[in-house]
Amino acid sequence: MLFALFLLVPVAAAAAYVTARQRATALSTAAGQRLHSRPQHHGLHSALWVLIAGWGALIVLTVVGEALIQRVLMARISDALPDEGPLQWNLVLSDARSFAQGAVSSEMDPLRERIAGAFSWMNGTRLWLTVLATLGGAAAAAWWTYKGITVEARARVQSETIIRRGLAVMATVAVLTTIGIVFSLIFETVRFFNAIDWQLHKFLFGTTWSPLSGVFEGEMDADKVGIVPLFAGTLMITLIAMLVAVPVGLFAAIYLSDFANHRVRAVVKPVMELLAGIPTVVYGFFAAITVAPLLRDTGEAIGIRVASESALAAGLVMGIMIIPFISSLSDDVITSVPQSLRDGSLSLGATKAETIRKVVLPAALPGIVSAIVLGVSKAIGETMIVVMAAGQGPNLTGNPLEAMTTVTVQIVALITGDTEAETAAGPAFTLGFTLFVMTLLMNMLAQRLVARFREAYD
Amino acid sequence: MNDMRLIERAVDMDDIKISARDVQVYYGDNHAIKDVGVDIEDKTVTAFIGPSGCGKSTFLRCLNRMNDTIDVCRVEGDIHLDGEDINARQVDPVQLRAKVGMVFQKPNPFPKSIYENVAYGPKIHGMAATKAELDEIVETALRRAALWDEAKDRLDTAGTGLSGGQQQRLCIARAVATQPEVLLMDEPCSALDPIATSQVEELIDELRANYCVVIVTHSMQQAARVSQKTAFFHLGNLVEYGETGKIFTNPEDERTESYITGRIG
Ligand SMILES: Nc1ncnc2c1ncn2[C@@H]1O[C@H](COP(=O)(O)OP(=O)(O)O)[C@@H](O)[C@H]1O
Numbered sequence A: 001m002l003f004a005l006f007l008l009v010p011v012a013a014a015a016a017y018v019t020a021r022q023r024a025t026a027l028s029t030a031a032g033q034r035l036h037s038r039p040q041h042h043g044l045h046s047a048l049w050v051l052i053a054g055w056g057a058l059i060v061l062t063v064v065g066e067a068l069i070q071r072v073l074m075a076r077i078s079d080a081l082p083d084e085g086p087l088q089w090n091l092v093l094s095d096a097r098s099f100a101q102g103a104v105s106s107e108m109d110p111l112r113e114r115i116a117g118a119f120s121w122m123n124g125t126r127l128w129l130t131v132l133a134t135l136g137g138a139a140a141a142a143w144w145t146y147k148g149i150t151v152e153a154r155a156r157v158q159s160e161t162i163i164r165r166g167l168a169v170m171a172t173v174a175v176l177t178t179i180g181i182v183f184s185l186i187f188e189t190v191r192f193f194n195a196i197d198w199q200l201h202k203f204l205f206g207t208t209w210s211p212l213s214g215v216f217e218g219e220m221d222a223d224k225v226g227i228v229p230l231f232a233g234t235l236m237i238t239l240i241a242m243l244v245a246v247p248v249g250l251f252a253a254i255y256l257s258d259f260a261n262h263r264v265r266a267v268v269k270p271v272m273e274l275l276a277g278i279p280t281v282v283y284g285f286f287a288a289i290t291v292a293p294l295l296r297d298t299g300e301a302i303g304i305r306v307a308s309e310s311a312l313a314a315g316l317v318m319g320i321m322i323i324p325f326i327s328s329l330s331d332d333v334i335t336s337v338p339q340s341l342r343d344g345s346l347s348l349g350a351t352k353a354e355t356i357r358k359v360v361l362p363a364a365l366p367g368i369v370s371a372i373v374l375g376v377s378k379a380i381g382e383t384m385i386v387v388m389a390a391g392q393g394p395n396l397t398g399n400p401l402e403a404m405t406t407v408t409v410q411i412v413a414l415i416t417g418d419t420e421a422e423t424a425a426g427p428a429f430t431l432g433f434t435l436f437v438m439t440l441l442m443n444m445l446a447q448r449l450v451a452r453f454r455e456a457y458d
Numbered sequence B: 001m002n003d004m005r006l007i008e009r010a011v012d013m014d015d016i017k018i019s020a021r022d023v024q025v026y027y028g029d030n031h032a033i034k035d036v037g038v039d040i041e042d043k044t045v046t047a048f049i050g051p052s053g054c055g056k057s058t059f060l061r062c063l064n065r066m067n068d069t070i071d072v073c074r075v076e077g078d079i080h081l082d083g084e085d086i087n088a089r090q091v092d093p094v095q096l097r098a099k100v101g102m103v104f105q106k107p108n109p110f111p112k113s114i115y116e117n118v119a120y121g122p123k124i125h126g127m128a129a130t131k132a133e134l135d136e137i138v139e140t141a142l143r144r145a146a147l148w149d150e151a152k153d154r155l156d157t158a159g160t161g162l163s164g165g166q167q168q169r170l171c172i173a174r175a176v177a178t179q180p181e182v183l184l185m186d187e188p189c190s191a192l193d194p195i196a197t198s199q200v201e202e203l204i205d206e207l208r209a210n211y212c213v214v215i216v217t218h219s220m221q222q223a224a225r226v227s228q229k230t231a232f233f234h235l236g237n238l239v240e241y242g243e244t245g246k247i248f249t250n251p252e253d254e255r256t257e258s259y260i261t262g263r264i265g
């Protein structure tokens, strides 16, 4: 019902558009002079106001009405059951609501029936009020803008203002969401640090990660929240992944842009991009089921002990996952280096290799660096492959043949673990925040580097 | 002593640097150059003129095998540089291009400093053993391109930051720095204003003393001002080739005459 109403508003707006435009056209003909704003601007102006009034009324009444009903009913329930707590009251309310809407409720009693009746009545009233207000608002807006159509009315300027404000609102929503997320991270992080008495050095440099081992005594043990093993794991696996992805991706990009002929390019590039579309879970079990045992058996054959879950397996497969990102982005920037620069270099007797090394790559450097930064961010954020192929044990080791774990994997382990969310959230959010700061610093560093080595070309 | 030199120069004037016979160029199915044969003299400026699309650039690019870089392009026929077939199997286009420099229609300095732009070729070909030698090569090239006075205080700044005319002279300096024997120029002034154009034209006239210069131009006045020999191309054919003065005052072919008097454009 409400959803149909929601869809009806744009239809009304379209109608308002047509009517207003016709009226403006007629007015222009009758007055025999040019209007300040063209007919379609009058139409747009009218349509925008119908949308604002209609959707505005709909949303406000829905939200406010819902809150109002909730409060009134809660008041009645708490009056009837003064001895119970909010938990019980909520249960009664939800039972009554589902009964009123014809669903099965867990139990029924006279109070619930009474509340259900009240809910039905109030909800019905709210519904009709909403319909009335929405249609009324839309109609009023249409009528008011229709009346406002005159020769000198500045409909175009006004609609542009509305649209500009609308865009600003959207931008604000995006920014506020980000700020909100960062703040909730910071908030939880501060709470976590309070729990360990701000012993930051133990957090940053401690070598044991087992934050939940002490929670049943009700205390966070500051000696067991050292993130070094996690970041060591993240760095190790990221490093292995980039050692695979950067050379392969970059050379693939150079081959595609400067050596492959059109037909090869037309096949290879889409296939590469297809590779980027494979879900990481698939890479994950490929790593766990194929690559890790392969590494272990190979190791056994040449007398090296390789754990069945190893940082190497996870890193290698993660590298393969990242290749298409690096190759595709680098290929784009390398291809966009003007042919005239290549011609200039070749005409001076430079070989193709010299041309690529000394002219093309330097010119494409900023783009290549951003491609690599994107790859590193992907590697740091990647979780699935590590969970499956490198394990979950926070070992502190420099040996890539051992099981290791990463920051993101520990976040998953904390959130999906048996410990209740309240307790696990602290360390998880703190890890998230630390990761966020780390990637931020990395991005800033990369931008600095690019600014320093940038070779501008037009 | 003086007389001796005069004689030497007279001999040089008749030296044939490049000789082309039966050259055909195809872009896929498009037959862009048909049966072109021409003898280009050393220490001379030779102008290629003709309506646009007639194949001037294409033929010019045959002379340093830049057409190799275009997939669909196929070149047939004989082109000899100093009597040596440049399309022969054993000729390395990379070495050929060190001998036959090129300046393009749109200035294309590398996104590097002015110094690095000019030093690019000499570094690649290992022409300087020390930094001092390289400095000298760069200075000589910039002087030759009449850019030294403007650029000497800003050698470390980006070549792309120069004005259009300066950029084109930088490209000429860059080409000259590798000490080529032939300099090919494809409409080098088409992106320049009149003042920059006259600077570059003066430069071309000076370069004639040391190089064999071939210049493509769409401006007949320019051809008349800078060249001693002119070749007129039309629809992929070389219609007429001879002394510039004769082509412009007394052409033999009526197509040349129509073009010169402005009837083909
Ligand atoms: N890279 C290319 N690929 C395909 N055809 C080309 C290419 N360059 C030039 N041509 C064709 O060759 C012919 C001659 O072109 P061009 O040599 O550039 O003429 P001009 O320099 O005299 O204006 C034209 O028909 C043009 O379409």
Ligand SMILES: [Mg+2]
Pocket: B056, B057, B058, B186
């Ligand atoms: Mg051309």
